Protein backbone atom coordinates (compact mmCIF):
# COMPACT_ATOMS: atom_id res chain seq x y z
CA UNK A 1 0.00 0.00 0.00
CA UNK A 2 1.42 3.40 -0.98
CA UNK A 3 1.68 6.27 1.53
CA UNK A 4 0.84 9.82 0.40
CA UNK A 5 3.39 12.64 0.98
CA UNK A 6 0.97 14.22 3.50
CA UNK A 7 0.68 10.98 5.50
CA UNK A 8 4.45 10.65 5.41
CA UNK A 9 4.97 14.24 6.65
CA UNK A 10 2.38 13.70 9.36
CA UNK A 11 4.08 10.53 10.62
CA UNK A 12 7.52 12.16 10.61
CA UNK A 13 6.27 15.25 12.39
CA UNK A 14 4.49 13.14 15.02
CA UNK A 15 7.66 11.23 15.77
CA UNK A 16 9.77 14.42 16.04
CA UNK A 17 7.19 16.05 18.31
CA UNK A 18 6.94 12.91 20.46
CA UNK A 19 10.72 12.76 20.79
CA UNK A 20 10.66 16.40 21.95
CA UNK A 21 8.09 15.54 24.63
CA UNK A 22 4.94 17.07 23.07
CA UNK A 23 1.99 15.38 24.77
CA UNK A 24 -0.52 16.05 21.99
CA UNK A 25 1.87 15.17 19.15
CA UNK A 26 -0.86 13.78 16.82
CA UNK A 27 -3.09 16.87 17.09
CA UNK A 28 -0.18 19.26 16.83
CA UNK A 29 1.24 17.47 13.79
CA UNK A 30 -2.12 17.73 12.01
CA UNK A 31 -2.23 21.49 12.64
CA UNK A 32 1.38 22.06 11.59
CA UNK A 33 1.06 19.97 8.40
CA UNK A 34 -2.08 21.83 7.37
CA UNK A 35 -0.57 25.26 8.18
CA UNK A 36 2.70 24.85 6.27
CA UNK A 37 2.67 25.84 2.59
CA UNK A 38 5.92 24.07 1.70
CA UNK A 39 8.07 21.25 3.06
CA UNK A 40 10.72 23.81 4.06
CA UNK A 41 8.13 25.82 5.99
CA UNK A 42 6.94 22.66 7.75
CA UNK A 43 10.50 21.75 8.72
CA UNK A 44 11.08 25.25 10.13
CA UNK A 45 7.81 25.14 12.10
CA UNK A 46 8.64 21.73 13.56
CA UNK A 47 12.11 22.98 14.52
CA UNK A 48 10.60 25.97 16.35
CA UNK A 49 8.07 23.80 18.15
CA UNK A 50 10.66 21.21 19.22
CA UNK A 51 12.80 23.93 20.78
CA UNK A 52 9.87 24.73 23.08
CA UNK A 53 8.08 27.62 21.38
CA UNK A 54 4.34 27.41 22.20
CA UNK A 55 2.34 25.82 19.39
CA UNK A 56 0.22 28.98 19.07
CA UNK A 57 3.31 31.13 18.50
CA UNK A 58 4.48 28.71 15.81
CA UNK A 59 1.09 28.67 14.08
CA UNK A 60 0.41 32.38 14.65
CA UNK A 61 -3.04 31.78 16.08
CA UNK A 62 -4.89 30.21 19.02
CA UNK A 63 -8.36 28.76 19.14
CA UNK A 64 -10.48 30.64 21.67
CA UNK A 65 -14.25 30.42 22.06
CA UNK A 66 -14.41 28.66 18.69
CA UNK A 67 -12.56 31.55 17.00
CA UNK A 68 -9.06 31.86 15.57
CA UNK A 69 -7.24 34.64 17.40
CA UNK A 70 -3.94 35.91 15.99
CA UNK A 71 -1.06 35.50 18.44
CA UNK A 72 2.23 37.28 17.83
CA UNK A 73 5.60 36.32 19.32
CA UNK A 74 6.00 37.43 22.92
CA UNK A 75 2.25 37.93 23.46
CA UNK A 76 0.29 35.90 26.05
CA UNK A 77 -1.52 32.94 24.45
CA UNK A 78 -5.27 33.01 25.28
CA UNK A 79 -6.16 30.00 27.46
CA UNK A 80 -9.35 27.90 27.27
CA UNK A 81 -10.09 28.68 30.95
CA UNK A 82 -10.58 32.35 30.05
CA UNK A 83 -13.68 31.35 28.08
CA UNK A 84 -15.55 31.36 31.42
CA UNK A 85 -14.87 35.09 31.72
CA UNK A 86 -16.45 35.60 28.29
CA UNK A 87 -19.45 33.41 29.11
CA UNK A 88 -20.26 35.44 32.23
CA UNK A 89 -19.61 38.78 30.58
CA UNK A 90 -21.92 37.74 27.72
CA UNK A 91 -24.71 37.02 30.22
CA UNK A 92 -24.52 40.61 31.45
CA UNK A 93 -23.94 42.42 28.16
CA UNK A 94 -26.48 43.67 25.63
CA UNK A 95 -25.71 44.77 22.05
CA UNK A 96 -24.33 48.31 22.29
CA UNK A 97 -22.90 47.74 25.79
CA UNK A 98 -19.84 49.79 26.71
CA UNK A 99 -17.08 47.31 27.59
CA UNK A 100 -13.53 47.99 28.76
CA UNK A 101 -11.30 44.93 28.40
CA UNK A 102 -8.24 45.76 30.48
CA UNK A 103 -5.03 43.71 30.21
CA UNK A 104 -6.35 42.67 26.78
CA UNK A 105 -3.30 40.78 25.41
CA UNK A 106 -4.30 39.61 21.92
CA UNK A 107 -7.80 41.09 22.47
CA UNK A 108 -9.31 37.60 22.70
CA UNK A 109 -11.87 38.39 25.42
CA UNK A 110 -13.33 41.40 23.61
CA UNK A 111 -13.36 39.64 20.25
CA UNK A 112 -15.19 36.61 21.66
CA UNK A 113 -17.62 38.82 23.57
CA UNK A 114 -18.49 40.75 20.39
CA UNK A 115 -19.00 37.45 18.58
CA UNK A 116 -21.47 36.24 21.22
CA UNK A 117 -23.30 39.47 22.09
CA UNK A 118 -23.23 41.33 18.76
CA UNK A 119 -21.80 44.81 18.27
CA UNK A 120 -20.51 46.37 21.50
CA UNK A 121 -18.59 49.58 22.19
CA UNK A 122 -15.27 47.95 22.98
CA UNK A 123 -12.26 49.68 24.53
CA UNK A 124 -9.24 47.43 25.05
CA UNK A 125 -6.07 48.33 26.97
CA UNK A 126 -2.67 46.72 27.44
CA UNK A 127 0.60 48.02 28.82
CA UNK A 128 2.78 45.93 26.48
CA UNK A 129 3.37 47.46 23.03
CA UNK A 130 3.60 43.97 21.43
CA UNK A 131 0.18 43.04 22.83
CA UNK A 132 -1.28 46.37 21.71
CA UNK A 133 -0.03 45.80 18.15
CA UNK A 134 -1.47 42.27 18.15
CA UNK A 135 -4.84 43.37 19.59
CA UNK A 136 -5.10 46.22 17.05
CA UNK A 137 -4.56 43.74 14.23
CA UNK A 138 -7.10 41.29 15.68
CA UNK A 139 -9.77 43.82 16.59
CA UNK A 140 -9.43 45.99 13.46
CA UNK A 141 -12.59 48.09 13.42
CA UNK A 142 -14.35 46.07 16.16
CA UNK A 143 -12.93 48.20 18.96
CA UNK A 144 -10.31 50.74 20.03
CA UNK A 145 -7.03 49.58 21.55
CA UNK A 146 -5.01 51.82 23.88
CA UNK A 147 -1.50 51.38 25.25
CA UNK A 148 -1.04 52.11 28.96
CA UNK A 149 -1.65 51.22 32.57
CA UNK A 150 -5.10 49.77 33.35
CA UNK A 151 -7.77 52.54 33.17
CA UNK A 152 -5.31 55.38 32.54
CA UNK A 153 -5.49 55.54 28.72
CA UNK A 154 -9.32 55.32 28.57
CA UNK A 155 -11.04 58.48 27.32
CA UNK A 156 -12.54 60.63 30.11
CA UNK A 157 -16.01 60.58 28.57
CA UNK A 158 -16.30 56.90 29.61
CA UNK A 159 -16.22 57.73 33.34
CA UNK A 160 -19.39 56.41 34.98
CA UNK A 161 -20.64 54.99 31.64
CA UNK A 162 -18.95 51.60 31.38
CA UNK A 163 -21.33 48.61 31.60
CA UNK A 164 -18.62 45.98 32.02
CA UNK A 165 -14.93 45.92 32.82
CA UNK A 166 -13.39 42.55 31.95
CA UNK A 167 -9.85 41.66 32.97
CA UNK A 168 -7.73 38.58 32.79
CA UNK A 169 -4.98 40.46 34.60
CA UNK A 170 -1.77 38.73 35.75
CA UNK A 171 -2.53 36.79 38.94
CA UNK A 172 0.32 34.31 39.44
CA UNK A 173 2.06 35.00 42.78
CA UNK A 174 5.67 36.03 42.09
CA UNK A 175 7.06 33.01 43.95
CA UNK A 176 4.95 30.62 41.83
CA UNK A 177 6.22 31.87 38.46
CA UNK A 178 9.10 29.39 38.61
CA UNK A 179 6.54 26.54 38.81
CA UNK A 180 4.84 27.49 35.53
CA UNK A 181 5.49 25.36 32.42
CA UNK A 182 8.67 26.42 30.57
CA UNK A 183 6.56 27.45 27.56
CA UNK A 184 4.98 30.21 29.63
CA UNK A 185 8.11 31.19 31.59
CA UNK A 186 10.33 31.36 28.52
CA UNK A 187 8.00 32.72 25.87
CA UNK A 188 5.41 34.90 27.59
CA UNK A 189 6.43 38.20 29.19
CA UNK A 190 6.65 38.43 32.98
CA UNK A 191 4.27 41.41 32.88
CA UNK A 192 1.60 39.03 31.57
CA UNK A 193 2.02 36.58 34.45
CA UNK A 194 3.31 38.21 37.63
CA UNK A 195 0.53 39.31 39.99
CA UNK A 196 2.84 40.37 42.82
CA UNK A 197 3.48 38.72 46.20
CA UNK A 198 -0.02 37.23 46.64
CA UNK A 199 -1.06 37.43 42.98
CA UNK A 200 -3.70 40.07 43.70
CA UNK A 201 -1.69 43.27 43.16
CA UNK A 202 -3.23 44.14 39.78
CA UNK A 203 -6.72 43.05 40.88
CA UNK A 204 -6.50 45.48 43.84
CA UNK A 205 -5.80 48.35 41.46
CA UNK A 206 -8.57 47.22 39.10
CA UNK A 207 -11.10 47.12 41.94
CA UNK A 208 -9.96 50.38 43.53
CA UNK A 209 -10.72 52.40 40.38
CA UNK A 210 -13.74 50.46 39.11
CA UNK A 211 -16.33 52.77 40.67
CA UNK A 212 -14.97 55.77 38.70
CA UNK A 213 -15.62 54.04 35.39
CA UNK A 214 -18.58 51.68 35.88
CA UNK A 215 -22.14 52.91 35.71
CA UNK A 216 -24.21 52.06 38.81
CA UNK A 217 -25.19 48.42 38.43
CA UNK A 218 -22.25 47.79 36.06
CA UNK A 219 -19.81 44.98 36.79
CA UNK A 220 -16.12 44.19 37.00
CA UNK A 221 -15.29 40.60 35.99
CA UNK A 222 -11.85 39.16 36.64
CA UNK A 223 -10.32 35.75 36.17
CA UNK A 224 -8.67 34.37 39.27
CA UNK A 225 -7.84 30.94 40.71
CA UNK A 226 -10.01 28.81 42.99
CA UNK A 227 -7.53 29.39 45.82
CA UNK A 228 -7.35 33.14 45.29
CA UNK A 229 -11.09 33.70 44.78
CA UNK A 230 -11.84 34.53 48.45
CA UNK A 231 -9.05 37.15 48.38
CA UNK A 232 -10.34 38.58 45.08
CA UNK A 233 -13.89 38.76 46.50
CA UNK A 234 -12.63 40.53 49.62
CA UNK A 235 -10.80 43.12 47.50
CA UNK A 236 -14.00 43.70 45.49
CA UNK A 237 -16.18 44.08 48.60
CA UNK A 238 -13.78 46.67 50.07
CA UNK A 239 -14.26 48.74 46.93
CA UNK A 240 -18.07 48.89 46.77
CA UNK A 241 -18.49 45.88 44.48
CA UNK A 242 -20.85 43.06 45.48
CA UNK A 243 -18.88 39.91 44.62
CA UNK A 244 -20.01 36.51 43.44
CA UNK A 245 -17.83 33.68 42.23
CA UNK A 246 -18.40 31.51 39.15
CA UNK A 247 -16.51 28.25 38.75
CA UNK A 248 -16.11 25.67 35.95
CA UNK A 249 -14.24 22.53 36.97
CA UNK A 250 -13.94 21.26 33.39
CA UNK A 251 -11.96 24.36 32.41
CA UNK A 252 -10.40 24.73 35.88
CA UNK A 253 -11.63 28.29 35.63
CA UNK A 254 -12.74 30.79 38.27
CA UNK A 255 -14.21 34.24 37.71
CA UNK A 256 -15.22 36.81 40.31
CA UNK A 257 -17.99 39.16 39.23
CA UNK A 258 -18.42 42.37 41.21
CA UNK A 259 -21.50 44.53 40.71
CA UNK A 260 -21.19 48.22 41.54
CA UNK A 261 -23.72 49.22 44.16
CA UNK A 262 -25.36 52.58 43.34
CA UNK A 263 -23.86 55.32 45.62
CA UNK A 264 -27.24 55.94 47.31
CA UNK A 265 -27.31 52.33 48.55
CA UNK A 266 -23.71 52.17 49.79
Ligand SMILES: C[S@@+](CC[C@H](N)C(=O)[O-])C[C@H]1O[C@@H](n2cnc3c(N)ncnc32)[C@H](O)[C@@H]1O
Nearest residue numbers: 076078103104105126127128149150168191192
Ligand atom coordinates in the same frame (compact mmCIF):
# COMPACT_ATOMS: atom_id res chain seq x y z
C1 LIG B 1 -2.68 37.04 31.63
S1 LIG B 1 -2.43 38.07 30.24
C2 LIG B 1 -4.12 38.09 29.61
C3 LIG B 1 -4.26 38.57 28.20
C4 LIG B 1 -5.69 38.42 27.63
N1 LIG B 1 -6.65 39.15 28.42
C5 LIG B 1 -6.08 36.97 27.58
O1 LIG B 1 -6.86 36.49 28.42
O2 LIG B 1 -5.58 36.25 26.68
C6 LIG B 1 -2.30 39.63 31.05
C7 LIG B 1 -2.08 40.84 30.14
O3 LIG B 1 -2.07 42.00 31.00
C8 LIG B 1 -1.14 42.94 30.53
N2 LIG B 1 -0.83 43.85 31.65
C9 LIG B 1 -0.09 43.57 32.75
N3 LIG B 1 -0.08 44.64 33.58
C10 LIG B 1 -0.86 45.60 32.99
C11 LIG B 1 -1.24 46.93 33.36
N4 LIG B 1 -0.83 47.49 34.51
N5 LIG B 1 -2.04 47.63 32.51
C12 LIG B 1 -2.44 47.07 31.34
N6 LIG B 1 -2.10 45.83 30.94
C13 LIG B 1 -1.33 45.10 31.75
C14 LIG B 1 0.00 42.09 30.02
O4 LIG B 1 0.80 42.80 29.11
C15 LIG B 1 -0.76 40.91 29.39
O5 LIG B 1 -1.00 41.13 28.03
